[in-house]
Amino acid sequence: MIFAPVAIAGAWIIDIEPLKDARGFFARTWCRRELAAHGLDDATAQDSISWNHTKGTVRGLHFQRAPHEEVKIVRCTQGAIYDVIVDLRPDSPSFKKSCTVELSAENRRALYIPTGCAHGFQTLVDRTEVYYQISTFYVPEASAGYRYDDPAFGIAWPLPVSLINEKDLLWPAFPAPDKTPGA
Secondary structure: OEEEEOOOOOOEEEEOOOEEEOOEEEOOOOOHHHHHHOOOOOOOOEEEEEEEOOOOEEEEEEEEOOOOOOOEEEEEEEOEEEEEEEEOOOOOOOOOOEEEEEEEOOOOOEEEEOOOEEEEEEEOOOOEEEEEEEOOOOOHHHEEEOOOOOOOOOOOOOOOOOEOOHHHHOOOOOOOOOOOOOO
16 A cells, blocks of 8 residues: 555545556555554444435535544545545644545545544546545534535535535534634
8 A cells, every 4th residue: 555645634645556467456455554554543433335426416524523533534436536625623734724636436546534624525427436434433413514615625626516415505614713802
C-alpha cells in the first residue's frame, strides 16, 4: 500500500500496489501493520456501503460528535465520486480547510479520514457505490453535519447537484467566529 498525505492534517490517500501476472493482479487494500506504521487508527468496528443511482448526487457533510468521532477509510467500488473532507478541529493546522480527491472503481484509491473531520461526496457517474470502513459503531444521536455549500469551506462541487436529501439541506451553517469587540 502506498500512503500519500493530503492537505488535511492526519488524512491520507491510500493507493494499492498491484502484484500483476497473466490473470490480472492481487493487491492489499487494508493492513493493520501498515496503518500503524503511519500512526493511523487501525480499528474497524463496521463496514458500510452507500449506493447512489444518479450522477450529481451529494451526500454530506457528515460527522459524529464527541465522544463518538469516527475514523473512516472510504473507497469507491463502482463508478466515481468527488470525495470531500473538511477539518473541524480548532487546534489543527488545517482547521476549516477542505480537501478533495477523486475516488473511482478504476483508480482503486482510498481516503483515510481522521476523527474531527466532516465528510461528503458527489457522484460523478450514475450507479455509484461507496464502501466505508469505520472505526466505531454508529451512534444516531451523535450524528451531525454542515451544509454541503457552506461558504465557510468554499467547496467547488464539480457538477450541479441532481439529488440531495432534505436532512443534508437542513444542516446548519458553520459557526462564524465571534466578532464581539474585545472578545
